[in-house]
Amino acid sequence: MSKKPVTQPALHKVIMVGSGGVGKSALTLQFMYDEFVEDYEPTKADSYRKKILLDGEEVQIDILDTAGQEDYAAIRDNYFRSGEGFLCIFSITEDESFQATQDFREQILRVKNDENIPFLLVGNKCDLEERRKVTYQEASDRAKQWGVTYVETSAKTREHVDKVFFDLMREIRARKMEENKTNNGRGKDKNKRKKNSLKS
Numbered sequence: 001m002s003k004k005p006v007t008q009p010a011l012h013k014v015i016m017v018g019s020g021g022v023g024k025s026a027l028t029l030q031f032m033y034d035e036f037v038e039d040y041e042p043t044k045a046d047s048y049r050k051k052i053l054l055d056g057e058e059v060q061i062d063i064l065d066t067a068g069q070e071d072y073a074a075i076r077d078n079y080f081r082s083g084e085g086f087l088c089i090f091s092i093t094e095d096e097s098f099q100a101t102q103d104f105r106e107q108i109l110r111v112k113n114d115e116n117i118p119f120l121l122v123g124n125k126c127d128l129e130e131r132r133k134v135t136y137q138e139a140s141d142r143a144k145q146w147g148v149t150y151v152e153t154s155a156k157t158r159e160h161v162d163k164v165f166f167d168l169m170r171e172i173r174a175r176k177m178e179e180n181k182t183n184n185g186r187g188k189d190k191n192k193r194k195k196n197s198l199k200s
């Protein structure tokens with residue numbers, strides 16, 4: 001009998017961040033189950049896993065849908081630390097949620113300590129054009145300033161929902177390939193433990 005090598009599909013860990021009510025859960029559930037869920041428990045954080053084909057390669061996506069109101073900074077930081085890529089969501093109908101993306105960006109950069117962390121700025125609820133408060137221009141200006149991509153989505157109509165998850169996974173995959181190159185031949189993850197620079 002020929003032995004088949006046991007290769008696990010690559011696992012890409014995505015974190016949903018953003019203020020309450022912007023559609024983090026709705027986007028996650030639309031991507032996972034092709035359904036628009038209008039009344040998902042707002043205080044719940046949950047994780048999901050799904051096998052998908054990414055440009056012909058079977059991979060697994062792990063999505064952590066945060067509640068966006070994690071009371072303890074330590075819990076939030078742990079979530080962020082576990083992420084390999086981030087979808088930073090606001091609602092185009094709510095300026096406050098757009099302003100909040102600045103804080104999320106800063107928190108993520110502080111925890112990950114990596115300017116090039118895979119990251120997309122996502123303006124959700126683009127089906128509600130008549131209630132728009134954040135212009136496409138100001139959002140894409142902010143994204144440009146951060147060096148990230150801006151995409152508008154609707155969890156209701158499914159517009160660009162697959163796109164944001166797939167584009168982010170491509171960024172994560174590219175990032176891992178780069179890292180593999182730099183670590184070439186060296187012992188991998190086990191030796192990668194970083195010092196905690198936050199301790200004083």
Ligand code: GDP
Pocket residue numbers: 018019020021022023024025026027037038039040041042067068124125126127128153154155156157
């Ligand atoms: P979360 O707190 O960020 O997880 O937000 P939810 O996913 O719970 O969504 C909050 C509310 O906005 C719910 O009533 C959703 O039905 C609604 N919602 C989410 N995404 C969209 C969208 O793209 N379009 C519209 N019209 N409503 C949305």
Ligand code: MG
Pocket residue numbers: 024025026040041042043044065066067
């Ligand atoms: Mg939610």
